[in-house]
Amino acid sequence: QVQLQESGPGLVKPAETLSLTCTVSGGSMSRYYWSWIRQPPGKGLEWIGYIYSSGKTTYNPSLESRLSISLDTSKKQLSLRLSSVTAADTAVYYCARILQDSNGWYYYYYMDVWGRGTTVTVSS
């Protein structure tokens, strides 16, 4: 059973770069899409972006200029880097796997396996 675990600094200073890692266990990263989603305190969910196991990325245009998502399949890790952060980037950050059909060829672009999330606060 696939499990995801986010990790990274809980506190980041304004204007600095937020860096998070998601470690995948219990399954392969190959031929899957992997996504980052965030949730500001007391608010709803915002999709950040996703990456295919080949390295191809798709980002939310609202974050694209500051965002980089990468993965290392040998380490079974997914990474997120968000530069020039402000207080508006304070949120719980989740990594998630994107649902695919049982044959592994059709991707639904909904998130079926989620990590527990990690809280990031942007403050000086």
Next chain:
Amino acid sequence: EIVLTQSPATLSLSPGERATLSCRASESVSSYLAWYQQKPGQAPRLLIYDASKRATGIPARFSGGGSGTDFTLTISSLEPEDFVFYYCQQRSDRPLTFGGGTKVEIK
């Protein structure tokens, strides 16, 4: 981007009652809509995808319907653990977007 509007913001019901949650899209998303449940302090859980397909392990009391711009999530008989938050999400276009959520609370 496609805006999803969920209503009501809060739904007050009693255990055993039927809950009907709404999600309206700013433009047609065909049937490309999912519903998630989120309990306090936990990650969301996928309940329904492509409008009406139940995800693995989801109880039959959860059902989804609709197409185009109007969708519903129905919980046929509320259990105590169902009184939490629900979000819809579309995959018809990028960026992927979520609705603002509906809180189902005990009346």
